[in-house]
Amino acid sequence: MTQRMTRTGIATCAALFCLVFAASLRSEGQAPSAASTASPVNVQSSTPPPVSPQRALVDQYCMTCHNDRMRSGGLALSELNLDAADPNAEIAEKVIRKLRGGLMPPAGVRRPDGQSVAGFVSWLENKVDAANAHPAAGRVPLRRLNRREYANAIRDLLALDIDAKAWLPDDNIKGHFDNNASALQVSPNFVDQYINAARAVAMEAIGNRKAPAETTTYGDAANMVISLPPSGAPGTGRQQHHLDGMPFGTRGGFVVEHNFPADGDYELTIGDMALAREVPRMEFENTVIVLIDGKELYRTNIGGEVDHKAIDQRLDPAVEEINGRLRKLRFHAAAGQHKLAVTFLHRSFAESDERTRTIALEGGQERIQAAHALQIRGPLSVTGMSQSTSRAKIFICQPAASRDETPCARQIVSNLARRAFRRPVTDEDLTPLMAFYQSGSATEGFDGGVRDALSAILASPYFLYRAESGDALGGTRTLSDLELASRLSFFLWSSLPDEELLKLATESRLGKPEVLTAQLSRMLADPRAKSLSDDFAFQWLNIAKLDEITPDRTQFPHASGLLDPRGLFKEELRLFIDSVLRSDRSVVELLTADYTFLNERLAELYGIEQVKGSHFRRVTLDNTSRYGLLGKGAILMLTAYPNRTSPVLRGAWILDRLLGAPPPEPPKNVPSLPENKRGEPARTLRARLEQHRANPTCFACHGVMDPLGLALENFSAVGQFRANDPDTLTPIDSAGQLPDGTPIRGFDDLRRALADRPDHQFVQAFTENLLTYALGRSLDYRDMPTVRRIVRQAAADNYRFKSIVAGVISSDAFRKKEVEGGDRAPVKTASIGGQ
Amino acid sequence: MFLTRKHLSRRAVLKGAGATIALPLLDAMIPAGTALAQTVAASSSRLGFVYFPHGALQDEWQPKQTGHDFDFPFILKPLEPLREYVTVVSGLRNKGGESSSPHGIIEETWLNCVGPRQRSAKTGVGVTVDQIAARHLGKETSLPSLELCGEPGGMISFRTPDQPLPMESNPRKTFYNLFGQGETKEERQAILNTTSSLLDYVREATTSLNRTLDAGDRARVNDYLDSVREIERRLEKREENAKSLDLPGAPLGPPEDFGELLDIQFTMIALAWQTNRTRVATIKMVEEASMRTYPNLGVHEAFHPTSHWGGFPDRVANLRLIQNYHTALFAKFIQRLADLREGSGNVLDNSIILFGSNMANSDAHNNDPLPQALIGRGGGLKGNQHLHYPQDSPHANILVTMLHRAGVPTADIEKFADNTGTLSEA
Numbered sequence A: 001m002t003q004r005m006t007r008t009g010i011a012t013c014a015a016l017f018c019l020v021f022a023a024s025l026r027s028e029g030q031a032p033s034a035a036s037t038a039s040p041v042n043v044q045s046s047t048p049p050p051v052s053p054q055r056a057l058v059d060q061y062c063m064t065c066h067n068d069r070m071r072s073g074g075l076a077l078s079e080l081n082l083d084a085a086d087p088n089a090e091i092a093e094k095v096i097r098k099l100r101g102g103l104m105p106p107a108g109v110r111r112p113d114g115q116s117v118a119g120f121v122s123w124l125e126n127k128v129d130a131a132n133a134h135p136a137a138g139r140v141p142l143r144r145l146n147r148r149e150y151a152n153a154i155r156d157l158l159a160l161d162i163d164a165k166a167w168l169p170d171d172n173i174k175g176h177f178d179n180n181a182s183a184l185q186v187s188p189n190f191v192d193q194y195i196n197a198a199r200a201v202a203m204e205a206i207g208n209r210k211a212p213a214e215t216t217t218y219g220d221a222a223n224m225v226i227s228l229p230p231s232g233a234p235g236t237g238r239q240q241h242h243l244d245g246m247p248f249g250t251r252g253g254f255v256v257e258h259n260f261p262a263d264g265d266y267e268l269t270i271g272d273m274a275l276a277r278e279v280p281r282m283e284f285e286n287t288v289i290v291l292i293d294g295k296e297l298y299r300t301n302i303g304g305e306v307d308h309k310a311i312d313q314r315l316d317p318a319v320e321e322i323n324g325r326l327r328k329l330r331f332h333a334a335a336g337q338h339k340l341a342v343t344f345l346h347r348s349f350a351e352s353d354e355r356t357r358t359i360a361l362e363g364g365q366e367r368i369q370a371a372h373a374l375q376i377r378g379p380l381s382v383t384g385m386s387q388s389t390s391r392a393k394i395f396i397c398q399p400a401a402s403r404d405e406t407p408c409a410r411q412i413v414s415n416l417a418r419r420a421f422r423r424p425v426t427d428e429d430l431t432p433l434m435a436f437y438q439s440g441s442a443t444e445g446f447d448g449g450v451r452d453a454l455s456a457i458l459a460s461p462y463f464l465y466r467a468e469s470g471d472a473l474g475g476t477r478t479l480s481d482l483e484l485a486s487r488l489s490f491f492l493w494s495s496l497p498d499e500e501l502l503k504l505a506t507e508s509r510l511g512k513p514e515v516l517t518a519q520l521s522r523m524l525a526d527p528r529a530k531s532l533s534d535d536f537a538f539q540w541l542n543i544a545k546l547d548e549i550t551p552d553r554t555q556f557p558h559a560s561g562l563l564d565p566r567g568l569f570k571e572e573l574r575l576f577i578d579s580v581l582r583s584d585r586s587v588v589e590l591l592t593a594d595y596t597f598l599n600e601r602l603a604e605l606y607g608i609e610q611v612k613g614s615h616f617r618r619v620t621l622d623n624t625s626r627y628g629l630l631g632k633g634a635i636l637m638l639t640a641y642p643n644r645t646s647p648v649l650r651g652a653w654i655l656d657r658l659l660g661a662p663p664p665e666p667p668k669n670v671p672s673l674p675e676n677k678r679g680e681p682a683r684t685l686r687a688r689l690e691q692h693r694a695n696p697t698c699f700a701c702h703g704v705m706d707p708l709g710l711a712l713e714n715f716s717a718v719g720q721f722r723a724n725d726p727d728t729l730t731p732i733d734s735a736g737q738l739p740d741g742t743p744i745r746g747f748d749d750l751r752r753a754l755a756d757r758p759d760h761q762f763v764q765a766f767t768e769n770l771l772t773y774a775l776g777r778s779l780d781y782r783d784m785p786t787v788r789r790i791v792r793q794a795a796a797d798n799y800r801f802k803s804i805v806a807g808v809i810s811s812d813a814f815r816k817k818e819v820e821g822g823d824r825a826p827v828k829t830a831s832i833g834g835q
Numbered sequence B: 001m002f003l004t005r006k007h008l009s010r011r012a013v014l015k016g017a018g019a020t021i022a023l024p025l026l027d028a029m030i031p032a033g034t035a036l037a038q039t040v041a042a043s044s045s046r047l048g049f050v051y052f053p054h055g056a057l058q059d060e061w062q063p064k065q066t067g068h069d070f071d072f073p074f075i076l077k078p079l080e081p082l083r084e085y086v087t088v089v090s091g092l093r094n095k096g097g098e099s100s101s102p103h104g105i106i107e108e109t110w111l112n113c114v115g116p117r118q119r120s121a122k123t124g125v126g127v128t129v130d131q132i133a134a135r136h137l138g139k140e141t142s143l144p145s146l147e148l149c150g151e152p153g154g155m156i157s158f159r160t161p162d163q164p165l166p167m168e169s170n171p172r173k174t175f176y177n178l179f180g181q182g183e184t185k186e187e188r189q190a191i192l193n194t195t196s197s198l199l200d201y202v203r204e205a206t207t208s209l210n211r212t213l214d215a216g217d218r219a220r221v222n223d224y225l226d227s228v229r230e231i232e233r234r235l236e237k238r239e240e241n242a243k244s245l246d247l248p249g250a251p252l253g254p255p256e257d258f259g260e261l262l263d264i265q266f267t268m269i270a271l272a273w274q275t276n277r278t279r280v281a282t283i284k285m286v287e288e289a290s291m292r293t294y295p296n297l298g299v300h301e302a303f304h305p306t307s308h309w310g311g312f313p314d315r316v317a318n319l320r321l322i323q324n325y326h327t328a329l330f331a332k333f334i335q336r337l338a339d340l341r342e343g344s345g346n347v348l349d350n351s352i353i354l355f356g357s358n359m360a361n362s363d364a365h366n367n368d369p370l371p372q373a374l375i376g377r378g379g380g381l382k383g384n385q386h387l388h389y390p391q392d393s394p395h396a397n398i399l400v401t402m403l404h405r406a407g408v409p410t411a412d413i414e415k416f417a418d419n420t421g422t423l424s425e426a
Helices: A015-025 A053-061 A089-101 A114-131 A147-158 A188-206 A305-314 A316-324 A389-394 A402-421 A427-459 A481-492 A499-506 A513-525 A527-540 A543-548 A566-582 A600-606 A633-638 A647-658 A690-694 A696-710 A747-755 A761-775 A781-795 A801-810 B010-017 B024-029 B035-042 B074-085 B129-137 B171-179 B185-211 B215-244 B258-274 B303-307 B313-339 B395-405
Strands: A214-218 A250-260 A263-270 A286-292 A295-302 A329-333 A336-345 A374-384 A475-478 A595-598 A617-620 A816-819 B046-051 B086-093 B146-149 B158-160 B280-284 B351-356 B372-375 B385-394
Touching: A053 A114, A089 A114, A089 A761, A089 A781, A114 A781, A147 A188, A147 A389, A147 A402, A147 A527, A188 A389, A188 A427, A188 B185, A188 B215, A214 A250, A250 A263, A250 A374, A263 A286, A286 A329, A295 A329, A305 A316, A329 A374, A336 A374, A336 A389, A402 A427, A402 A499, A427 B185, A481 A499, A481 A513, A481 A527, A481 A761, A481 A801, A499 A513, A513 A527, A513 A801, A527 A543, A527 A566, A527 A761, A543 A566, A543 A633, A566 A595, A566 A600, A566 A633, A566 A801, A595 A600, A600 A633, A633 A647, A647 A696, A647 A761, A690 A696, A761 A781, A761 A801, A781 A801, B046 B129, B074 B086, B074 B313, B074 B372, B086 B395, B129 B158, B129 B280, B129 B395, B146 B171, B146 B258, B171 B258, B185 B215, B258 B280, B258 B313, B303 B313, B313 B351, B351 B395, B372 B395, B385 B395
Parallel strands: B046 B280, B046 B351, B086 B385, B146 B280
Antiparallel strands: A214 A374, A250 A336, A263 A329, A263 A374, A286 A295, A286 A336, A475 A816, A595 A617, B086 B372, B351 B372
């Protein structure tokens, strides 16, 4: 039985609301006295308790939809327990995330002002954090090295660069990252490939005196027949420019890293450059130079008056003779990996090879000689086995006599196993490995034995799996120093712990705060920490999506096909993020930094002058349009379609990746965007998105997303700046409004609004992603107090990256592990980046 | 034979054994009476698709007579000794492959008869017939299908409308794919042994590791152990096979001579069929618009320009030589299949191979009438006939006929492209 409380004082709307309000006060209200007496009974004698401002806010703005009856989005806020000391954290975190993202209340519905929202969110967060002062550490299940980590581990263990993509299967991605323990499954095919890879890697690292004269083709095999660039391959154009990494004074060319199995004679064949019937590329002399590890091996000339005449007059035999200068070039190479490069002497283009530009920019054949493929055959004869860098790393001793072989082998195998297994090795480990040595050396000598033992190490689960021991008793345990060393090195370097880390861990000194701090500094300064940019940041920002977007040739003839800018954009972003993260700067500078890294071609695309040369260098920007992540071509391009921009994609990306509040999926059967039809007056993109505004169901989410994306409308789908809409040719209107009502006029205002938020939501989203990546598991609501604590602590240091990392590695989640059988039951909640 | 490490020159083998050799090596591969030979006998049809570009000069390809016992024109002449297995088909048109810039799409439309724009992941339109066949015939073989080429580039097979399959130009890679790593039989066996030991070690090490883990992690390790056991099982099967097969050494790579390369690639198909590694194979002999010259035939002008023969009698002369040469290389392959015993007949009795092009007149760049021939007597094909169909008969019909004769269910083929039913042999 409910009482109708007429004196609510706040609620103005539904009777429903009153019902809820009344229900919550049921315990405090008084039922009218059943016994009537002569004295008048005052039914309303008790004063209802004062309503907290927070409850008032929720009642006013949220309860219309999130009440017990309607349960919009599956959420009934009555379950939030707002007034209790310990609110329902799971629901509270959902509320916090939506409010921080500005997604709730939905756009177009009455909402409180920005300050009130911020105040409420703070209050709720503090309440949750107070009630969860010691959040559970969580449990990272057993996980294997992913493909990336495997390749890095091989690099560090054996000084060998392998093309992991060619040998190993793809990894599954869960949430934003490819190192999620529960996503890294195994299958029989997987085991098969890893075992094959173990054998092949061991063979490459140690070398093979009995290697057959195999032929390896680099580049597209089709280009051996005629050196045309593979169609659509990004960045292979501009062979007339100097390529980064080649000697100065050269232009264009092709470089490969090849593993030579033994010292000996090898043969190089470069893709044909002369064609029967087609002589335009033979007009001028082009000096071809072949280099091995930067040293000149061979040079010859292709083209010029003599060659040109010869082809004209004698056709095929002349072509064969000219191409013959590029075939079967013999050379001697030492065992190991070497860089083989084919390039051309850079000569004056005063007599240009380019035809006068026609309206349709050519995206196909270049008129100058180019190199896009080569073949290496060998060894044709083996002369020995010198100490390659890989062998030097493996053979830490050499047996002087045959009785020294087994003890030396044992030393070698122990060393490799210790590094690969990331812990001191025992006799139990060594016995089976030495058995491999014995059987291998019986047939193939000392080298063969070591090679077989190495295959076993690389196939071993102790190498492939990052196991953290499980206490059979259950509960939570602190990770050992050795386990911590692995967590640190895979977090910051995506690779094995090095000698120093292993030593400190074995001596149980790694966990000491001053040692850990020193190691953190050392690790961040190490070049291996570039993994934080290449792996962590690129995955956080979803840069891999760029690989799916091939820019449209008709729309962007100057930025597609051979002139595809994606490689340049990625390089810029990599250098930029690396510089912010590792030069002691605030992570907010990812949004606001006034510099970037450019080379001549990229600067051209950005409309920046005075940058010459192919190498990337740091450039201070005059124009604010390129400041920070939102001004970088990589991001502007991956958030667009191949042929046009999309404010929706951009807005959704900002919400998801920069603010940690992904918008919900669109409903099914949404019609596609109306195109501009011929014969009708053209409309701007903003006008065509009109439906998002007109329909309140659409506007609920699009009202939040679209203004964010429209603020970047001045950047085309290939990341170039433009003042006018491409269809209507009128100036672009990029003004809009943020969810909290703040007006923004364009990209500058958007950038400032994101960076200057008092609630530092960008830093929090960054930290959530960093913690997810560091742990290798999805976060859930129970981890949010940890995230907030890290952010708060880093505030004192202006959110410098190092402080955030320090916060991550000192958290319980990083240092401890819940063991199965402990208190925490598995929870199925949405992970970061999922919905 | 192949250029193995022993550098056994193929020419040396041929010289020693006489010119009409059917590759003694292959005979040695499956000595009659072995278990594998019996297995092969039990299998049913195989399908092959052999493509050449730039069509064929019509009056040198299409027999003057229809029906049985027709005269073989010059380009088809190399197939004459195998007359009993040859069914020339004329009059077909591939509307889906027609375009003003044919070289762009012509390979892609030969086996699916729809233009690139009609390919759609939603409707499944655009999957090529070899892949449709592979879905059925490839169920019990280790490779669903094999795609090879003589010159790299271009695409013929589409497993799904968006996914063209790569065609392998390196016979060494193909060999490894089919038979596993290792140069020689001894090496292959050695590698199998090492893999076996590695798996033993992995299993034991994993069991040790398991003891240190908690309950949740142990469940994951059990998944890993299951996978290891599965690989061990597969390895045992491979070892059984390896013992009974007498495979040649692995080729070192693509040989210099183009004819030799095509020969090896065709031999790969024969090996793959013989060992039942797959039952569907597609090979593109030469690249579309290829600039290859044929010095061994005395043709020094590139293939593509030669194929534009209008008004150049020299080119016509060269073109017919090239086209005859391609047929000769193909005919060697067919002869090999005919010499491979299988059950009471040979491999060719149980196979159907489409030999043809998606272009008709290379000078005019048209697609009608297409030069096509069905080789083999699989699925009840009679052989020794020239079937001529009325103008505009859909090319899709011959593809559908092949699928039907190979036992692919009707439901999967009735809606294929613009087919109007299977072709009758009457």
